[in-house]
Amino acid sequence: MIYKETGQYKSSYKSDHAIFPLLQDKIAFSTLMFIAFLIIPFVINSYWEKAILVPFLIFSLAAIGLNILTGYCGQVSLGTGGFMAVGAFSTYKIMTYFPDMNIMIIILISGLITAAVGIIFGLPSLRIKGFYLAVATLASQFFLVWLFNKVPWFYNYSDTGQITVSERTMFGIPVTGAEAPSYATYLFCLVLVVVLSFAAKNLIRSKMGRSWMAIRDMDIAAEIIGVPPLKTKLSAFAISSFYIGVAGALYFAVFLGAIEVTESFDIMTISFPVLFMIIIGGLGSMLGSFLGAAFVVTLPIGLKFLMVDMVGLSAVTAKHFEITIWGLLMIVFLIVEPHGLARLWSIAKEKLRRWPFPY
Amino acid sequence: MYVDVLNIWATVIAVILVVSLALFSQYTKTGRALRAVADDHQAALSVGISLRSIWILVWAISGFIAMVAGIMWGTESGVQFSLSLIALKALPVLILGGFTSIPGAIIGGLLIGVGEKLAEIYIGGYFDTGALENWFAYVMALVFLLFRPQGLFGDKIIERV
Numbered sequence: 001m002i003y004k005e006t007g008q009y010k011s012s013y014k015s016d017h018a019i020f021p022l023l024q025d026k027i028a029f030s031t032l033m034f035i036a037f038l039i040i041p042f043v044i045n046s047y048w049e050k051a052i053l054v055p056f057l058i059f060s061l062a063a064i065g066l067n068i069l070t071g072y073c074g075q076v077s078l079g080t081g082g083f084m085a086v087g088a089f090s091t092y093k094i095m096t097y098f099p100d101m102n103i104m105i106i107i108l109i110s111g112l113i114t115a116a117v118g119i120i121f122g123l124p125s126l127r128i129k130g131f132y133l134a135v136a137t138l139a140s141q142f143f144l145v146w147l148f149n150k151v152p153w154f155y156n157y158s159d160t161g162q163i164t165v166s167e168r169t170m171f172g173i174p175v176t177g178a179e180a181p182s183y184a185t186y187l188f189c190l191v192l193v194v195v196l197s198f199a200a201k202n203l204i205r206s207k208m209g210r211s212w213m214a215i216r217d218m219d220i221a222a223e224i225i226g227v228p229p230l231k232t233k234l235s236a237f238a239i240s241s242f243y244i245g246v247a248g249a250l251y252f253a254v255f256l257g258a259i260e261v262t263e264s265f266d267i268m269t270i271s272f273p274v275l276f277m278i279i280i281g282g283l284g285s286m287l288g289s290f291l292g293a294a295f296v297v298t299l300p301i302g303l304k305f306l307m308v309d310m311v312g313l314s315a316v317t318a319k320h321f322e323i324t325i326w327g328l329l330m331i332v333f334l335i336v337e338p339h340g341l342a343r344l345w346s347i348a349k350e351k352l353r354r355w356p357f358p359y
Numbered sequence: 360m361y362v363d364v365l366n367i368w369a370t371v372i373a374v375i376l377v378v379s380l381a382l383f384s385q386y387t388k389t390g391r392a393l394r395a396v397a398d399d400h401q402a403a404l405s406v407g408i409s410l411r412s413i414w415i416l417v418w419a420i421s422g423f424i425a426m427v428a429g430i431m432w433g434t435e436s437g438v439q440f441s442l443s444l445i446a447l448k449a450l451p452v453l454i455l456g457g458f459t460s461i462p463g464a465i466i467g468g469l470l471i472g473v474g475e476k477l478a479e480i481y482i483g484g485y486f487d488t489g490a491l492e493n494w495f496a497y498v499m500a501l502v503f504l505l506f507r508p509q510g511l512f513g514d515k516i517i518e519r520v
Contacts, residue, residue, distance in 0.1 A: 124501055128508045135450040136504055139497035146493045220518050267444070 003352035019201055036190060041183040049182035050255075052297060057189040058250045060293035062270075063277040064200050064286065065243030070275075071284035072204060073236035074216030075125050079137040081270035082121075082144035083241050085261055086114045087248025089154050092163045095253075096156060103168035103175060107192070107249040114245020115238040117144075122237025126230060129219070141267050148261040155261075164258040176253045185254045192250065196243060201286050203239065212236050213284075276326070280333050282342030291341040299329075369431045376424060381461045393417060397458075451500035457513025466511060471496045 003024055010016045020026045044053065062080060069075050090110040094101065121140040125133055148154045155163050167177030174180045175188045203209050211232045214222035223229050252259050263269070273296055281292020300322055307318040337343055384390035395403040396413050404410055425446070432445065448471075456467025475492045482491060509516050 124505055128504045132454050132504055132508065135454050135497070136501040138447065138450070139494060139501040142494035142497050146490060150490060267447075 002355060003349050005353070017205075019198075033194075037187075041187055044182045044186055046182050049186055051301060053186055054189055054255050056293055056297045057186075057193045058247050058255055059274065059277060059297055060290045061193055061196060061250070062244050062247035062274050063281065063289035063293045064197060065240045065247060066274050067278045067281075067284065067286070067289045068200060068204070068212070068243065069236050069240035071278055071282075071288070072209060072216060073212040073233065073240075074129075074219075075122075075233060075236060076130065076134040077137040077240075078134050078267070078271050078275065079121060079140035079144075080244055080274045081265040081267055082141040083114050083118060083244040084248030084251060084270055085144055085148050085265040086117050086241075087111060087245030088252030088259060088265070089148050089163065089261075090114065090245070091249040091253050092156075092165070093154070095166060095168070099166075103170060103188075103253065104192075106168075107246055107253065110249040111242040111246040114248065115242040118237045118241025118244075119234050122234050122241075125233045125237065138267075141271055145261055145265055148265075160260070162258055162260050163252070165253045168253075176257070178257060180254075189250055189254060192246065196246065197286065197290075200239075200243065204286070208232075208235060216284075276330060278340075279330070280340055282340030285340070285342035287345060288340050288342035291345070295341065365431075365434060369435070372427065372431070376427065377461065377465060380420075380424075384461065389416065448496050451496045454510050455500050455503055457510025460510075460512035463510060463512035471499060474499055 003022075005022055008021075008023055010021070015021070020029055040053070062084060065083075066077060066080055069077050087107075087110045090113040091106055094106045094109060098106070117140075121137065124136045128136060149161065155161055165176045167174050167179060169175065170184070170188060173184045175184045204212075211222070211227045212235075214225070214227045215229060215232050215236075219229060222232075248265075251264070256264065259265075277292035277296045278289060279292070280295055281290070282288025303322050303325060304315075304318055307313045307321060308315055313321070333340065384393060392403070392408045392413060393416070395406070395408055396410065396417075400410065403413075429442065432442065452467040452471050453464060454467075455471060456463025456465070475495045478495050479491050504510070
């Protein structure tokens, strides 16, 4: 009876439409926000920032983006790495052309540029779907990475082909570059993630989100009842790419600082892991994007701890085992729980609701 | 002109495999069952095809052919982890030719293989950057699908609600 909803009456439309309708959810969410905003910034150190928290925040943003496209609108995409690269490189170009612009505005503009690119690569989705579309989106992955690697204008004709971030401040505190303190980069990502996830959650509950889901469930039927496929699919591509672009911009500017496009935005380092995140976390679930990102970011660390520090394998062997375990986990997850971690959480809530009674 | 013995063998093996696969799927009872399952699982079940044995067979065949391709590619250019990325290029070939069609796979493979190299030479020269073959196959498949969503020889897509 921990998760008890009895006695919580909804007496207005407003409370009926609340994002967290139950008191328990409200308390849990407020506690989480309290810890995230007021406790973690004071105790964070460089290891937690670089290895866990900042990558988790950035990848949850990317996972939300892909989840909007794949989980809510049903358009499978393997081009995440390419779109993140667009976000990163537009941040870099805007930074060099407008040295005085605020970093927050730069990152949001990069998101908009990525959205425009996403619309272009989303055009095939009007004619093809499913597996065919997944292959077509591979084109964006390979083409964009090639473009940023081979056209010198994008990396300002530097000799190495690397792009490096310069220092930018928010309220006088550096958030990008090598001098940025851990709490500043963390808070910067956190604010963006919280604001953008609320925006996504509300978009999904709006008319737009409902038309995405209609297209996902059966596109012809949706078209017949008056959901315009062109507008719906392209808006899903645009908004998903916006989120992925912002994630890419943060990945470059705040997290890595210096990147080389073929390594950092490879299909094996970005596109497939982000797809794993939403499959493991749960397709079509906001919570799932976060759970999946947390899982994918912490699993290698946990496995490394287990295999290298506890068992004493060499780092290379452990790396190979890691790849194998990844594959195994994917298969097991798809067979045992196709709806992912988010579904496990809702089963747990059901159990908590009637605990200690069996039914 | 110097031709590697390995290349000749690879060609011979590929031709044998393709022909036997085409004959197998077209003329044998099992081959027909495979195509029936691809068409409609439930209908295939209802006429008495055992889905379980078909799955085992299908995965075994695909694994075997991938192994042959892997061995030949590995002897030619070495084995490393990125070999798995080369397999991705089989996807644009497949959708260009159209699923459910073995001639489609052959012609799609030729189109993409030759197109890639020609683009590298004729278009790549203008860009002064090269390495177009990283993405050319995918973009070609993408543009192609825009005009013919079912691929070259694929069955016509009919949708009902």
